[in-house]
Amino acid sequence: MFEFQVIINGLLLGGLYALMAIGMSLIWGVTNVINLAHGALIMLGAYTTFWLFKLLNIDPFVSLAISFTTLFVFGFLVQKYIINFVIRAKMFITLLLTFGLDILITNVAQTAWTSNFRQTSPAYSANGFSFGFITVPYVRLSAFIISIILVFALYIFLKKTKTGQAIRAVSQDIDAARLMGINVAKTFALTFAIGSGLAGVAGSMIGVLMPITPQMGGIFTLKSFVVALVGGLGTIFGPLVGGLFLGLAETLGSFHLGAKYADIIVFGILVLTLIVKPTGILGKNDE
Template sequence: MEFLAQLPQNLVSGLLLGGMYALIGAGLALVFGVMDIVNMAHGAFIMVGMYTTFVLCTRLRLDPYLGLLVTAPLLFGVGMLLHRLLIERVAHASHMNQILLTLGLSVALVNLVQLIFTANYQQIRTSYSDAVIRLGSITMNVPYVISFALATGITLGLYYWLMHSEFGRALRATAQDPMAAQLMGVNVRRVQSVAFGLGMALAGAAGALLTPVYYLYPTVGANFGLKSFTMVVLGGMGSVVGAALGGVTLALAESVGQMLVGHELKDAIGFVVFLLVLLFKPAGLFGGQRA
């Protein structure tokens, strides 16, 4: 009875968080699902997005949501650069080397940030941080609602763009068969760089949207690293929209599941789901078509 009474609030909380998870999942889906690069640094990228937003907000007094307009393009550029400098060199090597390289990158990024900002927990406050929307017994924190709306918008926009633009076609062609795409006149190297940059930009955007509702510390990305793979796997590997849905599903599962297993085991839910899906439904929950 108590469970049912609290269910609506938990569904809403989960859904709002799910918006951010969707962005995180979509970002990794581009890199891992589509480009087949196992990126262990995705969580660290989110962290970098959070700290970028934090700096813009505390030093330049830029509203975190406006900061998104700087953070995402900046991380896009950094992502392309990282692709050219590092990732490309292991794109054709074994997955193991990709894992180890990106793991090293993650360790380096986390500790670089710690060197600059210390390990202190930090957060930002805005004039609307405390604002709350009430719908009957359900309450929604305004920054959460804004973050959710923006995240959903970005995810849908990305999906539309991938399905209808020239680049989207080139990306899908490259993902299916880079050799054939190359022969058809696609600049494969460029497409791959852009895809990696986009993945990092989405991680950065998720970070920017999380900043007003979360807090930051150098290892915060670890909360999202393995989870982002769960989202991609839930969504059926190659599908960007699937991974976004996977993100929402995971957030809902955590939010509702913690009513049963408690807050401290909620992360275990995602990992167990991850293993079950891989073992029993490797095509993901939402089919296996490529976006």
């Protein structure tokens, strides 16, 4: 019976992981930048929702849209005025740059909001429903559903809209896309903006589920990376598959081996994937 609850918990955690990783996977797949400031963007999303709830009493689910928009604009500016300048430098320069941005954003947040633990806590945050032995918390279930909706929305956006097609074109071949009249710099900025916006949404949900601090981002960056990689880079449904896989592996692993092995399991999966099949579960085998 416990086993069932553990699997449900794992799937719900997986939904949250998927939500975190959609943005990172999109940015990585299109611009070839591994955004090490991704966790910091999630953190900014969490604080946006927290302050809107605390100061204006706006419900976290309503402020998802505000959080998305805020981070969208922020991400657009970051890519346009910072990352676009080095995007063709050696790959580790972009890694270094985003790590610098991560430290910078974290420190600004820490100076502005202190390191105190905070949490967005609407009245229903601890509620859930149960059938038999199994309990399902509402907020986690919502995060799960939202991440599925967002993955499909992103799929439709990338396949059907003109901007989406431009993004896919740039991700395949920058020079060819430019010859077709696509503004590459702007497309990169838009991609990063969408990725940041999605990170903001993830942050809003996370802020309801766990404590918020300026330093919370680091672990989310790494987990988003693992999810994006395990699921399959450059695939739209990769984050969903990777998220559910990692969520289940982590929950089942800590249930059977002990909670202190959770990190070892996550990073073990990371290193094994890199060595055995760097293209991930959904990725094609040829490079």
